[in-house]
Each structure stands twice: as structure tokens, then as C-alpha cells.
Amino acid sequence: MAETTIKSEIINPENLVYKKTDLMTDKVLSYCPGCGHGTTHRIIMEVIEEMGLMEDTIGIAPVGCSVLAYEFMNVDMQQAAHGRAPALATAVKRLMPHKTVFTYQGDGDLAAIGTAETIHAANRGENITIVFINNGIYGMTGGQMAPTTLPGMKSSTSPYGRDLGMMGHPLKITELVAQLPGTHYVTRQAVHTPANVRKTKKAIRKAFELQKQNVGMSFVEVVSNCNSGWKMTPVQANHWMVENMFPYYPLGDIKVDGEIVENN
Amino acid sequence: MEKELRLMKGNEAFGEAAIRAGTDGYFGYPITPQSEVMEYLMAEKPHERTGMVVLQAESEVASINMLYGGAGCGKKVMTSSSSPGISLMQEGISYMAGAELPCVILNVVRGGPGLGTIQPSQSDYFQSTKGGGHGDYRLITLAPSSVQEMYDFVGLGFEMAFKYRTPVLVLSDGAIGQMMEKVEIDAQVPRLTEEEIRNNYPWATTGRYKGRERNIITSLDLDPARQERHNEALQRKYREIEKNEIRFEKIGCDDADYLFVAYGTSARICQKSMQLAREKGIKVGILRPITLFPFPYAEVEKMAEKVKGILSVEMSAGQMVEDILLAVKGKTKVEHYGRMGGIIPAPGEVVDALEQKLIKG
Incomplete structure (x- = not known):
């Protein structure tokens, strides 16, 4: 057995090269290793810290894997009924227009049970930021088919693969909300590589900056893996995501400054 | 000061009372026989009178969840609907009871079951008083029998809702909502400032002011022992309400x-x-x-x-x-x-x- 040396000097504060933001609590994340939720949580909290918005931010947690987001995000949080986060956020923002308000929602929450709330909050042009995690599956309940499950993709309720004739088509809700005049900035990102993490962080920062300008809804989709639900290792899941999810859900800006980006 | 008297419909009286009580937000969806509440509010421009927000939501489901969001911020929020719409709100009401959020909800009852009729009925008594949604909870239920009480129960409702941190239901019916009677109008109660809300309701999610610990509004606790303690606390609150509030x-x-x-x-x-x-x-x-x-x-x-x-x-x-x-x-x-x-x-x-x-x- 190799001898383990504790290099005490690396934990000395003067040698600190990376520190998690104080806006993430010390609570151990409930997410599976390799899942994109933890990274996305951290990015949002870093942006809020860097923009100095802690005292004025109210976040809304969904139902799904990230139902406990309020345990990890160290800002004022409300936990919404399944799919209703945009309704909560609408009221919070309308009643306190100077606050920064965001929802954090998965695909089942945002694109199935909460479709009406999503579309109408977007269409009213609510000055809120929605961060939408799309992993094509219901993770928390054990890997059932989601509105975003790909054609032919297996899940516990589509065990022979999603049959489009029987189960309908995957919903590109991000493209849908981009069509609505109430949205100002709509983008699709991912967090599976450092470069993508940086791009997503930029997108989330832009979304919060736009919220301060009261120009309408900013909507950031993060295509993510679900290695548990997809029954893969984290590495396999990331490869599978690149090969299968990205062609259907292409990364990049969909709407910028209120205008649809051509050739997206 | 001499009281102002007006001849009003029950539903209109409820709307005027909402403004006068210093309500911060009304969120609703049209349904007969209570649509006059939101019509009255929109016509009165409360955003100019007091800064009150009035928003027509996409559904009763959205309305009640807007109440959840607003109440979570310590705001005085209310909605109104009629039986089928109130049925749609039951999930949200259960969440608000669980998360201990105050609000006032008006049900101008019409006959059921189903789409039923638009005529008055009192067939929502069980739903109102025994807990219409899931879980062990109760709603304080006020039953007006005059237009004056439609007016008065807004202020009284908010008083109780914030005292006990629980939703209050005003259980009216199509006859009380539609009939006209004279109403004594109160003086305007000012809306609370953010500072007053922070001081009065330290649980409210208004942002981590001066770096205070974060506030969380939730009805979830996956630990059965803690969830049972939470339920026991709710039951103690309902017993306290039974002791103090019978009218x-x-x-x-x-x-x-x-x-x-x-x-x-x-x-x-x-x-x-x-x-x-x-x-x-x-x-x-x-x-x-x-x-x-x-x-x-x-x-x-x-x-x-x-x-x-x-x-x-x-x-x-x-x-x-x-x-x-x-x-x-x-x-x-x-x-x-x-x-x-x-x-x-x-x-x-x-x-x-x-x-x-x-x-x-």
C-alpha cells in the first residue's frame, strides 16, 4: 500500500487557490456524483455573490431532484408546488420589483406539469430569471419519461424506448418561450466541461444583469446528464449527452436582446 | 369621524375592503359569480391608490401559487373565486397551510358538483371546514351573511391570517356576492413598508438583509420525526384558534x-x-x-x-x-x-x- 502523505501546507489559507462561495451552504449535496445540478447551483450562487445581490435575492426551488435546492443555496428561498415556481416568482417580483428573483426548475417541473405557468410568466414578460435543468428524465422519482425524453430513449415508463406515436414528441420548450415577446434573453448551455461551465456562468450573469434592467424574462436552459436515470457512469452519460442530447437540444443563444438568433 | 356609507354589491365591497385593508396583492381568475371582485379592483386602479398589485393570472392554480409567493415575502395577499376554482386551488391551500403562510381567500359558492350551476349554494362546507386539500390542516372559515360582513371580513381575515400564520377562507355564496346593501367604509389602512415587514415578520423571504441567516419557506420535511413535530405544532395552532376565535x-x-x-x-x-x-x-x-x-x-x-x-x-x-x-x-x-x-x-x-x-x- 502506498504511503499517504498529508500535505498540510495545501490547506493553509495563504495557499488557497479555490474556495466555494459562501452562498453555498456546507450541507452535503443530495445529488448523484457526476450530476450537473451541483455545478449549476454553484454557478448561480457565485454570480449572485459577485454581483453583490445576496441581500436582495429570493430563489424559488421546484419539485424534483432539486427540491432541496434551498438546503444548498444560501439565500432566501421558497419551495414551490410542482411546476408552480414561475407563479411564485411572478408574485415575489411584482410585490418587490427591486429584488432579484429566480426559479430553478427541472424538465418535468417546468415543461410538463408547469407548462402553463412557464408560458404565461414568459408571455407576461415577468422580470425574473428562470434556470431550467434539462436532463430528459424524471430523476427524483426514479427515471420516468419526461416531456424532454428523446425519441427512442429508454426510461422506466418507456422501457422499450420513447415511441413517438404512442408517447408524443420531446418538447423543445426553450424554443417555444423564445417565440414569446415577453422573453428578452433565451439561451441553452451545458456544464459538462470547464469551457461550458464558464459559458453557462456568463449566460447566468447576463440573465441576472438583464433582470436589473427590467427588460423581461431571461431564460437559461442547462442541458444536463442524469447518469443514475440513464443507467450510465458519469463519463458515459456525458458522452451520451454530447452525442444524443445536443443534436436535439443544440447549445447556444436562442434569443438575444429580444431578437431570435438566426441560424441557431 | 363620520363613517362613509356606500351602496355596493357584496363582491364589490370585498374589492373595496381589499384596497382599504392595505392589501399588497390580489391574484385571481374570472369565474361567475365572483368576477366583480377583480373587475372592481381593476377599475379602481389600486396601483395608483395604494400601490396594490392586481394581476389576472392564467388559472386558479397559478393564482393560489402567486399567493404562496407573495405571502412568503410577508405581503398581504388575497384571491377570490367560486367553487370549481376553489377546488383547483386546494393543492396550493394545503401547501400554504403546511408552510404556515397567511392569506385571505374568498369563495363565492355556486352549486356543484362539477361545473354545476352559477346560482348560489352552500355545498362547499365540508371542503372549507374539514380541509379540502391533502394532509391534516384546517382553514379559519368566516361566513358573511351581509354585504357589510363581506367588507368587514377582509380586515378581520388578514388579522387572523397573520396572527396564526394560516390561510383564512371567507365562505360566501352567490347571493351575498351579488346582492346590494349599504356598507360602512373604513379609513384607508396604509400598506406595510419593507422595513415594517422585516420587523413584523422575521420569517419572510425579503432577502438576507444585512447578511442575516437565510429564510426558507417550505412545507417539506422528509424526516418523519420532524414532520410529525411540525404537524403537532399545526394542531396546537388549530386548538388555539378553537379556543380564541369562535364567533x-x-x-x-x-x-x-x-x-x-x-x-x-x-x-x-x-x-x-x-x-x-x-x-x-x-x-x-x-x-x-x-x-x-x-x-x-x-x-x-x-x-x-x-x-x-x-x-x-x-x-x-x-x-x-x-x-x-x-x-x-x-x-x-x-x-x-x-x-x-x-x-x-x-x-x-x-x-x-x-x-x-x-x-x-
Whole structure:
């Protein structure tokens, strides 16, 4: 057995090269290793810290894997009924227009049970930021088919693969909300590589900056893996995501400054 | 200062009371017979009068969840709807009870089940008083029987909602909502500032002011031991409400041989029925529960010891009568008389029912 040396000097504060933001609590994340939720949580909290918005931010947690987001995000949080986060956020923002308000929602929450709330909050042009995690599956309940499950993709309720004739088509809700005049900035990102993490962080920062300008809804989709639900290792899941999810859900800006980006 | 008097519909009085009570936000969806509430509010431009937000939501489901969001920030928020819409709100009401959020909800009841009718009914008593959504919770339920009470119960409702951190339901019906009566209007109550909200409601999610610990609004606790403790705390709160908040009115009860128990529109009808009965020599009184939860069990029991029979008069198949039976404990005869499907009973038929079911029966 190799001898383990504790290099005490690396934990000395003067040698600190990376520190998690104080806006993430010390609570151990409930997410599976390799899942994109933890990274996305951290990015949002870093942006809020860097923009100095802690005292004025109210976040809304969904139902799904990230139902406990309020345990990890160290800002004022409300936990919404399944799919209703945009309704909560609408009221919070309308009643306190100077606050920064965001929802954090998965695909089942945002694109199935909460479709009406999503579309109408977007269409009213609510000055809120929605961060939408799309992993094509219901993770928390054990890997059932989601509105975003790909054609032919297996899940516990589509065990022979999603049959489009029987189960309908995957919903590109991000493209849908981009069509609505109430949205100002709509983008699709991912967090599976450092470069993508940086791009997503930029997108989330832009979304919060736009919220301060009261120009309408900013909507950031993060295509993510679900290695548990997809029954893969984290590495396999990331490869599978690149090969299968990205062609259907292409990364990049969909709407910028209120205008649809051509050739997206 | 002399009070301002106005002639108003019940629904309009509710809208005016909302503005006067310093409400921060109204979120609603049109449904007959209560659409005048939001119509009145929109016409009054409360955003100019007090800064109050009035928003027409995409559904009752969205409305009640907007209340959740607003109440979570310590704001005075309210909605109004009618039976089918209130059914849609039950999930959100359960969440608000669980997360201990104050709000005022008006149900201008119409006949059911299903789409039913747009005419008045009292068939939502069980849903209102026994917990219409999932889980062990109760709603403080106020039953107005006049346009003045439609007005007054907004302020009273908010007082109770914030005192106990729980949703309050005003259980009206299509007749009270649509009829016009004179109303005494209160002076304007100012809306609370953010600083006042921070001080009064330290639980509210208004942002981590000066770096304070974060506030969380949730009804979730996956740990059964903690969830049971939370449930026990809720139950203690409901017992406290039962101890402090029972309200009722007694009319002509001192010499009564018989008793009508009725709320809302039925209580109004029973006043005429009482007069008709007394003209025939039948001494009847009225006990009008104003709070349906908490129900005036003790007062009904006290009356049961004095009278020869109690007639529960409701525009339903007989819902409140179950609470009367619980209160009476067999001490006197209890019967129900009701009409359904949007039919309002005439005063004479109530007297007939009294005679047939209790006096001759």
C-alpha cells in the first residue's frame, strides 16, 4: 500500500487557490456524483455573490431532484408546488420589483406539469430569471419519461424506448418561450466541461444583469446528464449527452436582446 | 369621524375592503359569480391608490401559487373565486397551510358538483371546514351573511391570517356576492413598508438583509420525526384558534322552543322564517355561526339543552348538520332542511320543514 502523505501546507489559507462561495451552504449535496445540478447551483450562487445581490435575492426551488435546492443555496428561498415556481416568482417580483428573483426548475417541473405557468410568466414578460435543468428524465422519482425524453430513449415508463406515436414528441420548450415577446434573453448551455461551465456562468450573469434592467424574462436552459436515470457512469452519460442530447437540444443563444438568433 | 356609507354589491365591497385593508396583492381568475371582485379592483386602479398589485393570472392554480409567493415575502395577499376554482386551488391551500403562510381567500359558492350551476349554494362546507386539500390542516372559515360582513371580513381575515400564520377562507355564496346593501367604509389602512415587514415578520423571504441567516419557506420535511413535530405544532395552532376565535350571532334565542342553525344566505332567510313562525305562535330562534371553523360547538350544545329541536338550514344536502350533531350529543332532536343545485329556499318552506320535521315529526 502506498504511503499517504498529508500535505498540510495545501490547506493553509495563504495557499488557497479555490474556495466555494459562501452562498453555498456546507450541507452535503443530495445529488448523484457526476450530476450537473451541483455545478449549476454553484454557478448561480457565485454570480449572485459577485454581483453583490445576496441581500436582495429570493430563489424559488421546484419539485424534483432539486427540491432541496434551498438546503444548498444560501439565500432566501421558497419551495414551490410542482411546476408552480414561475407563479411564485411572478408574485415575489411584482410585490418587490427591486429584488432579484429566480426559479430553478427541472424538465418535468417546468415543461410538463408547469407548462402553463412557464408560458404565461414568459408571455407576461415577468422580470425574473428562470434556470431550467434539462436532463430528459424524471430523476427524483426514479427515471420516468419526461416531456424532454428523446425519441427512442429508454426510461422506466418507456422501457422499450420513447415511441413517438404512442408517447408524443420531446418538447423543445426553450424554443417555444423564445417565440414569446415577453422573453428578452433565451439561451441553452451545458456544464459538462470547464469551457461550458464558464459559458453557462456568463449566460447566468447576463440573465441576472438583464433582470436589473427590467427588460423581461431571461431564460437559461442547462442541458444536463442524469447518469443514475440513464443507467450510465458519469463519463458515459456525458458522452451520451454530447452525442444524443445536443443534436436535439443544440447549445447556444436562442434569443438575444429580444431578437431570435438566426441560424441557431 | 363620520363613517362613509356606500351602496355596493357584496363582491364589490370585498374589492373595496381589499384596497382599504392595505392589501399588497390580489391574484385571481374570472369565474361567475365572483368576477366583480377583480373587475372592481381593476377599475379602481389600486396601483395608483395604494400601490396594490392586481394581476389576472392564467388559472386558479397559478393564482393560489402567486399567493404562496407573495405571502412568503410577508405581503398581504388575497384571491377570490367560486367553487370549481376553489377546488383547483386546494393543492396550493394545503401547501400554504403546511408552510404556515397567511392569506385571505374568498369563495363565492355556486352549486356543484362539477361545473354545476352559477346560482348560489352552500355545498362547499365540508371542503372549507374539514380541509379540502391533502394532509391534516384546517382553514379559519368566516361566513358573511351581509354585504357589510363581506367588507368587514377582509380586515378581520388578514388579522387572523397573520396572527396564526394560516390561510383564512371567507365562505360566501352567490347571493351575498351579488346582492346590494349599504356598507360602512373604513379609513384607508396604509400598506406595510419593507422595513415594517422585516420587523413584523422575521420569517419572510425579503432577502438576507444585512447578511442575516437565510429564510426558507417550505412545507417539506422528509424526516418523519420532524414532520410529525411540525404537524403537532399545526394542531396546537388549530386548538388555539378553537379556543380564541369562535364567533356566532344569536337572534331571538332567549324564549326559543326551537332553533334554526344557519349561516350566510340561509341565516338571512331564517330571519324571515323566524318572523313567520312566531306569527303562528312557534317560538323559534336563530344561531348563526360566523366562524364555521372553529365551529361554535359549545354554544350549539348549550342551546340543545334548552330547545325541543334544532333545524339545520343549509343550501346543501346536509353538511353543517354533521357538526351540529357532534355538538348536540343526542340532547335534542336535530333535522336538516336544504335545497340544492342553486335553489334558494323560501322563508315559508323553512317554516313548513320546521313544523313537519320537528314539531309534528
